Amino acid sequence: MTSDTPLDARSSPRAVRLAARKGELTGPTSGLASGFVQVNLVILPEAEANGFLRFCQANPKPCPLIAVSEPGQRECSVLGADLDIARDVPAYRLYRHGKTSGTLESVANEWRDDLVTFALGCSFTFEHALVQAGLRVRHIDEQRNVPMFNTTIPLSSAGGFGGNLVVSMRPFLAADAIRAIQITTRFPQVHGSPVHLGDPALIGISDIHSPDYGDTVSVGDDELPVFWACGVTPQQVLMDAGVEFAITHSPGHMLVTDIPDSGLALF
Structure with a gap:
């Protein structure tokens, strides 16, 4: 990030989006604009959208739907005002024929009138609640991207999509892990409770210090790695399906919305 005014937990969602739009924010969004929902993005041609919608409905843990756009729309009032889906994410991934063809700061030049955007809940959202409860979130403390791993946990195939779950990991002492489970269970629309600890x-993870996505973080001998379903799951699914064209966020680089995270809490 090159802005003279560093972004932090107190920044507004709009400030984060504008920094991304201007190219001033290019790094991960964890810890920014605390108290507001961050979302994963999957952007597909309309011809693929109905199938992917069925896949999300069959796999709500890794793919919790927050919003779905109309074809061609780059704005989404449900997510926020003054919001441009094609420019307000710090880094995007572009896919052609099931392969990643590059990471971009903007996808405005790639935009098409038939593209449908799926906004999926992100675990960065519940990190605010963890911090408020006095828990330390390791990748935030170490100013790194969250570590994410491919697993052998199968997904429910639907709509022409399938594969295995991707998870994010945060280490905690045993007592703190129990508290983290209690807190995150309140937020099913942003992955909710962990899937494993x-x-x-x-x-199926052979080395906790070698993530498939994101960064390595320290894990103490007295700590438990705790794993949550991750919004990177659809990215692997898109590649497995060999989709002709798709856009997603780059792992850890989310769209920050105007939705308060308190609005997603069950109790």
């Missing part, structure tokens, strides 16, 4: 090998 403890031995990573049980879900």
Whole structure:
């Protein structure tokens, strides 16, 4: 980020979006604009959208739907005012024929009138609640992107899409892990409770210090790795399906919305 005014937890969602739009914010959004919902993006041609919608409905843990746009729309009033889906994410990924063809700061030049945007809940949202409860979130403390891993946990196939779950990991002491489970269970629209804790090998992760996406963080000998369903899951699913064209956020680089996270809490 090159802005003279650093963004932090107190920044407004609009300030974060504008910084991304201007190219001043190019890094991960974890810890920014605390108290507001961050979303993963999956952008597909309308011909693929109905199938992907069925996939999301069959897999609400990794793909919790917050909003779906009309074809061609770059704004979405449900997510926020003065919002441009094609420019307000710090980094995007572009896919052609199931392969990543590059990371871009803007996808305005790639935009098409048939593109449908899916906004999916992101676990960065519940991190505000964890911090408020006095829990330390390791990747925020270490100013890194959250570590994310491919797993052997199968997804429910639907709409021509399928594959295995991707998870994000945050380490905690045992007592703090219990508290984290209690807190995140309140937020099912941003992945909710963890899917696993403890031995990573049980879900197909061979090395906790070698994530498939994001950054490595320190994990103490007395800490439990806790794993949540991750919004990077659809990116792997898109590649497995060999989709002709798609756009997503780059892992860890989210769209920050105007939706208060308190509005998603169950209790």
